[in-house]
Amino acid sequence: MTEVDWSAGAAYIDGEFMPLKDAKLGITEWGYRRSDVTYDVVGVYYGAFFRLDDHINRFRTSMTKLRMNPKESDDEIKSVLAELVRRTGLREAYVAMDCVRSRPPRGVPLHPINGRSYLICHVMPWVWVFTPEQQERGVHAMVASPQRIAPESLDPTIKNFHWGDLTRGNFEAHDEGAETCVLLDRDGNVTEGPGFNVFAVIDGRVITPKHGALQGITRKTVIELCDEFGIRCEVRDISRNEFEAADEIFFSTTAGGIMPVSRLAKRILGNDRPGPISAQLRAAFWEKRKDGWHATPVSYAS
Template sequence: MTPTCENPYAAGAAYLDGRYMPVGEARIPVTDWGYRRSDVTYDVVGVWDGAFFRLDDHLRRFRRSMEALHMRPAESDAEIRAVLERIVALSGLRRAYVAMDCLRGAPPPGALRHPAFGRAYLSCYAVPWVSVASEEMATRGMHLMIPKVRRIPPESFDPRVKNFHWGDLTEGMFEARDAGADFAILLDGEGHVTEGAGFNVFSVTGGVVATPARGALEGVTRLSVMELCAELGLPLEVRDIPAEEFRAADEIFACTTAGGIMPAARIDGRIMGNDRPGPISTRLRDRFWQKRAEGWHATPVDYAAHAAVAEGGAG
């Protein structure tokens, strides 16, 4: 969808440092530390069929991340919630990828060059739905690999705080591309599985579902998988998963806000099952979307309340 005279927000809407605008107009200063030092935390919530999924969980995690990085923007949680609803409503999107970022600005002239003097502010936007895996990958199952690059250790930076420190994940993505795989799953320094670029992972061995205990983001969709395992009576273990166990698993699947549950079919060239998504992964994926359609953890967007487009794009 492209902007029109009727709705300049049709391609997406943004909120930047207190102002609303079409997403294409959102800019941050190149001198801000959010840009120069990746001094940013963020979260992403999905809108599907006109409703947020687990909005409160995302807002709580966003606030925890901001507190961990000593960031205190002017907006309260309730105000951030209202901002997110408004940018979705302004866009009119029924299925949207909705990001909330908190950036640190540069210290003002004369202040000490220390992050304590950099003002924290919000940048939020809603754009058409984005999925990590393509339709082809979703049908055939993702092809994964374990790269040489290792995940940044938790002792250096807590992976439970969402961040833009993607140097290791980006290198893994290039290694996967060179190997003819779709995505890379990084190991920690001890050779245990952590996560991929923007998604958590699970393995299934002998009917038991397992997910890494450390070294990865505590994903909101990961939490949903845990709830589904309990509902479906599937044994679940949260523990260290050695690389060789992961490579030998009966099934592997990933999960993320931008795509839900995404089964894999291959790992390091090894074909799992019949080279298609496995039965437990498929059962979890199907139940996930069935419950989403039933309104599970849904917060409907009040489009009517924001029907009037802000004149000139200003809030």
């Protein structure tokens, strides 16, 4: 028998394991055609998951809000993710879990209540939202013109693939010479960016939006670090004017950790390098990760 090469990634679809290159989704599935799907992403670094229980809990909450109930329990999902990482042997991995709604079978009304939900997971080599080089010198960002989808239309605490507004903003940023964007809500307050939460440092206080954004796991970690270091952290609305005048700005996400910003549109923050609080939090985040903070080690033995 030919030995399977799992090194490029592994996948699990509705009860079956396979190499990532063999994973397929039917083109009639509503997860694809209607974006009727929720997902979560947990990172593996230094051979361990980071805050795995937090990610599983958020994933389950999202599924429940969307009336999705795959056959796997939370513990079984953890086991699937661990097995995928074990098969790849990756010690630095991007680990995704999706719950997809299928198209209802023929003969029943085309209503989502008749669509079965099932689990899709995959593991691939680690992905950086911004390269280490970008993070070292600070990300170049801008406030884009598209408004973030209103919470009344789509609950932002449900991790979702409705990225039309974020994609528009990213193209606008590219056209303006920036690397990414931040979107505002209809009241002119900061929400989030494409795949990351947003923080502003103002007069020594770290501030992150209260409304219109995903309740990120790394965001939660930043709040914990601030408490540990005695840095005042506020969760509240941030107006555009306040944000654009901030002393420091940084982002947070699973696929990157804490990522400082050195430019916002044409404004250069500080000395065109990460600010002191952003740099302190970023360094502490990775040092503590290396020491096993909130870690669930992966067992790589067969």
